[in-house]
Amino acid sequence: xxxxxISHKECWQKATGKFVTTGGFPFxxxxxxxxxxxxxxxxxxxxxxxxxxALPLFGKNLEVIALDEPHGSDxxxxxxxxxxxxxxxxxxxxxxxxxxxxxxxxxxxxxFLGLLIALCQRxxxxxxxxxxxxxxxxxxxxxxxxxxxxxxxxxNVVLATGGSDDPPSRKNxxxxxxxxxxxxNSTFSDISPSSAWKKGELLKLITVGRLSSGKNTAAVIRAxxxxxxxxxxxxxxxxxxQHRELKKLANDMGVVDQVxxxxxxxxxxxxxxxxxxxxxxxxxxxxxxxxxxxxxAMACGLPVIASNISVIPKLISGCGVLLSSPDSQAVSEAVDxxxxxxxxxxxxxxxxxxxxxxxxxxxxxxxxxSHLRExxxxxxxxxx
Numbered sequence: 001x002x003x004x005x006i007s008h009k010e011c012w013q014k015a016t017g018k019f020v021t022t023g024g025f026p027f028x029x030x031x032x033x034x035x036x037x038x039x040x041x042x043x044x045x046x047x048x049x050x051x052x053x054a055l056p057l058f059g060k061n062l063e064v065i066a067l068d069e070p071h072g073s074d075x076x077x078x079x080x081x082x083x084x085x086x087x088x089x090x091x092x093x094x095x096x097x098x099x100x101x102x103x104x105x106x107x108x109x110x111x112f113l114g115l116l117i118a119l120c121q122r123x124x125x126x127x128x129x130x131x132x133x134x135x136x137x138x139x140x141x142x143x144x145x146x147x148x149x150x151x152x153x154x155x156n157v158v159l160a161t162g163g164s165d166d167p168p169s170r171k172n173x174x175x176x177x178x179x180x181x182x183x184x185n186s187t188f189s190d191i192s193p194s195s196a197w198k199k200g201e202l203l204k205l206i207t208v209g210r211l212s213s214g215k216n217t218a219a220v221i222r223a224x225x226x227x228x229x230x231x232x233x234x235x236x237x238x239x240x241x242q243h244r245e246l247k248k249l250a251n252d253m254g255v256v257d258q259v260x261x262x263x264x265x266x267x268x269x270x271x272x273x274x275x276x277x278x279x280x281x282x283x284x285x286x287x288x289x290x291x292x293x294x295x296x297a298m299a300c301g302l303p304v305i306a307s308n309i310s311v312i313p314k315l316i317s318g319c320g321v322l323l324s325s326p327d328s329q330a331v332s333e334a335v336d337x338x339x340x341x342x343x344x345x346x347x348x349x350x351x352x353x354x355x356x357x358x359x360x361x362x363x364x365x366x367x368x369x370s371h372l373r374e375x376x377x378x379x380x381x382x383x384x
Contacts, residue, residue: 001036001037001100001101001376001378001379001380001381002036002037002038002039002040002098002099002100002101003035003036003038003039003040003099003100003101003102003103003126004039004040004041004042004095004096004098004099004101004102004103004114005029005032005039005040005041005042005043005102005103005104005105006042006092006096006102006103006104006105006110006111006113006114006115007025007041007042007043007104007105007108007110007111007114008043008044008105008108008109008110008111009021009025009043009044009105009108010022010043010044010045010046010069011043011044011045011046011057011064011066012045012046012048012049012050012051012054013045013066014050018056018057019045019056019057019064019066020050020054020055020056020057021043021054021055021057022051022053022054022055022264023182023292024180024181024182024292025057026055026056026057026058027055027181027182027184027361028180028181028182028361028364029041029057029059029062030058030059030062031059031361031362031364031365032059032103032365032368033059033060033061033062034059034060034365035365035368035369035372035379035380036060036061036101036379036380037061037380037381038061038063039059039060039061039062039063040063040065040095040098040099041057041062041063041064041065042065042067042092042095042110042114043064043065043066043067043110044066044067044068044069044070044110045066045067045068045069046069047068051239051264052263052264052265052266053264053265053266053267053269053270055266055267065095067088067091067110070084070109077109078109081109085113089113092113092114092117093117093121096114096117096118096121096123097121099123100123100124101123101124101125101126101376102114102115102117102118102123102124102125102126103126103127103128104118104125104126104127104128105127105128105130106127106128106129106130106131106144106148107129107130107131107140107141107144112140112144115127115147119151124155124375124376125151125155125156125157126157126159126368126372127148127152127156127157127158127159128159128161128178129144129148129158129159129160129161129289130161130180130289131161131287131289132162132287132288132289132310133160133161133162133168133289134160134168134169135287137287148169148172148175149169149171149172149175150172152169152172152174152175153172153174154375155375155376156174156375157371157372157375157376158172158174158175158176159175159176159177159178159368159371160175160176160177160178161177161178161179161180161289161290162177162178162179162289162290162310162311163177163179163290163311163314163315164177164311164314165314176371178364178367178368179290179359179364179367180289180290180292180295180364181292181295181359181360181361181363181364182267182292182295182296182361183295183296183299183356183359183360183361184360184361184362185360185361185362187271188299188356188357188360191271191275191299191300191301192275193275193300193301193349193350193353194274194275194276194277194278194300194301194302194349196342196345196346196349197278197279197339197342197345197346198342199339199342202231202232202233203229203230203231203232203233203278203279203335203339204232204233204235204276204277204278204279205220205232205233205234205235205277205278205279205280205281205335206234206235206236206237206273206274206277206279206280206281206297206302207220207234207235207236207237207238207280207281207282208237208238208270208273208274208280208282208293208296208297209237209238209282209284209293210238210239210240211236211238211239211240211241211242211243211246212240212241212242213242213285214284214285214286215238215240215284215285215286216283216284216285216307216326217236217238217242217246218242218245218246218249218328219283219326219327219328219330219331220234220236220281220283220328220331221234221246221249221250221253221255221259221328222249222253222328222331223281223328223329223331223332223335224253224255224258224259224332225253225254225255226328226329226332227332227335227336228332228336228339229335229336229339231258232258233258233259233260234255234258234259234260235260235262235273235277236259236260236261236262237262237263237264237265237270237273238263238264239263239264243261246261247261270296271296271299271300274296274297274300274302275300275301277300277302278302278345279302279303279304279305279335279338279345280293280294280297280298280302280303280304280305280306280320281305281306281331281335282294282297282304282305282306282307282312283305283306283307283323283326283327283330283331284306284307284309284326285307285309285326286309287309287310288309288310288311288312289310289311290310290311290315291306291311291312291315294306294312294315294316295315295356295359296356297352298315298316298319298352298353298355298356299352299353299356299357300353301349301350301352301353302349302352303319303320303321303338303345303348303349303352304316304319304320304321304352305320305321305323305331305334305335305338306320306321306322306323307322307323307326308322308323308324315355316352318348318351318355319348319349319351319352319355320338320348320352321334321337321338
């Protein structure tokens with residue numbers, strides 16, 4: 001079976017002609033391509049230099065087609081789409097027409113356009129909702145939710161990223177949960193878990209994510225002066241629009257010597273930074289689907305302090321502390337609470353690692369393959 005994947009995900013083209021991208025996307029494309037005979041990946045290309053840590057896109061019989069990214073963001077991007085869609089519609093229609101099945105990643109304008117074209121052509125359709133399910137914030141989100149609840153079932157496979165004891169939709173039980181991961185079995189096995197913290201030692205905190213107001217890294221920096229314990233060191237992995245602002249905040253709070261900004265790192269370096277820490281702090285305000293940064297921290301044996309948002313309470317149950325609110329006082333109180341019992345803190349980290357082992361890429365692939373076989377039958381030529 002030949003599948004075409006349509007996504008708004010941005011990529012960059014190296015001088016060698018190879019395409020690279022960020023986040024968990026390259027890991028997931030690799031394992032999805034193993035499910036099919038041939039995979040065509042249609043994504044958008046940025047002309048700026050690739051960021052540090054970007055990884056190559058590769059997979060079994062994978063063809064990457066990069067369309068120039070619509071210009072701007074928010075309203076400017078919506079206006080740019082008025083010109084972008086007519087310029088690329090024929091190509092998208094052709095790629096989808098040649099495929100046996102379509103995998104559309106939503107929310108996202110390009111993925112949504114691919115979804116609509118696939119419906120028009122009556123293709124087998126696999127939709128993966130990669131945002132926070134069931135909490136539409138915009139008119140576009142509400143429209144997408146309305147559509148997915150009406151089309152899921154039969155040959156239309158709809159998976160919502162997240163997790164709960166309740167199904168994603170009470171209106172359409174054909175919509176199923178799916179987790180997200182960047183960790184293969186081999187990567188998990190290669191991880192040397194974090195060593196246990198002991199009183200009197202330097203406490204090493206870490207947070208990983210985009211440096212934006214939504215990720216709320218400022219709350220971690222503001223929490224440092226309020227901690228009952230010292231000495232404390234904080235590593236911040238990631239980059240974003242608040243980079244300079246957060247550096248200034250660390251200076252203003254008098255903790256500049258306790259905070260190091262590592263920027264974007266290759267995936268293996270992120271894991272090393274996590275394994276060299278004692279506590280992972282994640283006071284996000286963003287409606288997370290299935291936060292891979294939390295899962296990676298758990299795989300490295302770290303107890304987690306995180307916001308009470310979406311799947312996080314279910315994910316870190318018994319493995320950390322949920323924040324009463326995503327502010328600096330709640331962060332400092334949560335850290336102080338964990339430090340009261342260093343033995344239990346270590347046990348939390350061990351439980352976190354055992355739980356994370358359930359969420360590997362291989363298991364993710366197996367769940368997707370099972371759903372698709374149930375709906376479509378054979379996925380590859382020859383024995384499967």
